[in-house]
Amino acid sequence: MSNNITLDVGSRFLNYVKIDTQSDPNSNTNPSTEKQKDLSRILVQELLDIGISDAHLDEWGYVYATIPSNSDKKVPTICFCSHVDTSPDCSGANVKPIVHFNWQGNDIILPDDNAQIIKVEEHPDLKSQIGNDIITASGTTLLGADNKAGIAEIMAAAKFLMNNSEIKHGTIKILFTPDEEVGRGTEKVDLEKLGADFAYTMDGESLGTLEDETFSADAVTLTIHGVSTHPGFAIGKLENAMKIAGDILSALPKDTLSPETTEGMEGFIHPTQISGIQESVKLDFIIRDFTVKGLKEKENFLQNIVNQTLEFYPNSSIDFKIIEQYRNMKEVLVNYPHVVDFAMEAIEMTGIRPERRSIRGGTDGSRLSFMGLPCPNIFAGEHAFHSKLEWVSVQDMEKATQVIINLVQIWEKNA
Ligand SMILES: [Zn+2]
Numbered sequence: 001m002s003n004n005i006t007l008d009v010g011s012r013f014l015n016y017v018k019i020d021t022q023s024d025p026n027s028n029t030n031p032s033t034e035k036q037k038d039l040s041r042i043l044v045q046e047l048l049d050i051g052i053s054d055a056h057l058d059e060w061g062y063v064y065a066t067i068p069s070n071s072d073k074k075v076p077t078i079c080f081c082s083h084v085d086t087s088p089d090c091s092g093a094n095v096k097p098i099v100h101f102n103w104q105g106n107d108i109i110l111p112d113d114n115a116q117i118i119k120v121e122e123h124p125d126l127k128s129q130i131g132n133d134i135i136t137a138s139g140t141t142l143l144g145a146d147n148k149a150g151i152a153e154i155m156a157a158a159k160f161l162m163n164n165s166e167i168k169h170g171t172i173k174i175l176f177t178p179d180e181e182v183g184r185g186t187e188k189v190d191l192e193k194l195g196a197d198f199a200y201t202m203d204g205e206s207l208g209t210l211e212d213e214t215f216s217a218d219a220v221t222l223t224i225h226g227v228s229t230h231p232g233f234a235i236g237k238l239e240n241a242m243k244i245a246g247d248i249l250s251a252l253p254k255d256t257l258s259p260e261t262t263e264g265m266e267g268f269i270h271p272t273q274i275s276g277i278q279e280s281v282k283l284d285f286i287i288r289d290f291t292v293k294g295l296k297e298k299e300n301f302l303q304n305i306v307n308q309t310l311e312f313y314p315n316s317s318i319d320f321k322i323i324e325q326y327r328n329m330k331e332v333l334v335n336y337p338h339v340v341d342f343a344m345e346a347i348e349m350t351g352i353r354p355e356r357r358s359i360r361g362g363t364d365g366s367r368l369s370f371m372g373l374p375c376p377n378i379f380a381g382e383h384a385f386h387s388k389l390e391w392v393s394v395q396d397m398e399k400a401t402q403v404i405i406n407l408v409q410i411w412e413k414n415a
Helices: 002-017 036-049 124-129 145-163 241-250 292-310 337-349 364-370 394-413
Strands: 063-067 078-083 098-100 134-136 172-177 198-204 209-213 216-225 268-276 280-289 317-326 355-358 377-379 391-393
Touching: 002 036, 002 134, 002 145, 002 394, 036 063, 036 145, 036 172, 063 145, 078 145, 078 364, 078 394, 145 172, 145 198, 145 391, 145 394, 198 209, 198 364, 198 394, 209 337, 216 241, 216 292, 241 268, 241 280, 241 292, 268 292, 280 292, 292 317, 317 364, 337 377, 337 394, 377 394, 391 394
Parallel strands: 078 172, 078 198, 198 377, 209 355
Antiparallel strands: 063 172, 098 134, 134 391, 209 377, 216 280, 216 317, 268 280
16 A cells, blocks of 8 residues: 555656746736646646546636545545645746655755755754655755645545545545745635535645644734925924834844744744835834734734834824734634544554644644634645755655545544
């Protein structure tokens, strides 16, 4: 069993990463780039070829497919989800994947740019990969294991389940989304059409990990309205919006509440963009915490800085606008503990020690959870994503594939 899966997941992955699917944060279309559909169309054809007859791509770039139930029981419908796009932070064109068979623990120098070296000391997860087959890019692009590892795993598991009908499972839904990397992966998803009760993204990092907790996230936009005058006649009148912005930024604490001074479960206030002239300035922040209460505290903290700053600028004003981005999936998942418990059991069944983690970020699963589809994140084996040093091992992808196969059986057994 395992040999077949190994062959299939590795070769699928090598095919998928060669297709450029980079998304674009500056595009307003859905999907943000048409080329994402190049991979999605191939995935639909492959799903049809393995006998999944309802597989299709919609106009927004989403792939939906159903593996029908083969159980007499009433089993909840489970969805597995991955994203086809790769990060805009690093080129994804003409990816040349390299398999380092039976890797023996040496640093990996990427041939197309010898300055790109995957050093074991900088990638501690490599230490447990000796003897495995490591896949990297060639030095000038990312690899795209984020999230084509997950896609290959779902596809390999789907094929295995379609060919092994003695393995009992309920209805299984497959969902491949565009634009996760630009934060729009769930924008046009049709959950009614999908019809799943629970879901898992296959988009996590290290072997055996499961993420059931993400940041909660808001954005804050300050629009600072100063008082503009001719500088030659400005005495007692000019209130320069750029200086107001500077005062606000310099009032932020130096030793806490920032990405560069926090870790673990601590949140932060992080300015991301500034633009403007003396009359008005727009100042964008992201606010992160693991609880909504923590988010509100940070927003109040920023509001207080704004109020105190304005005391020195009596004729200026500042619009303080909060935009909700996403919420910690744990708030939802805590109501469905078996969703996580079954996944932990499925990981354990493959002979790996499962490890529950939180992410200092968000996932499509955070948004799906709050849209009514509880959705933790299972490891896909991807490492050093969004960089030229990205890597994944065939053996980890095989384990992730087995986790999917185990998990659908656990849901059936417990129905
Ligand atoms: Zn991803």
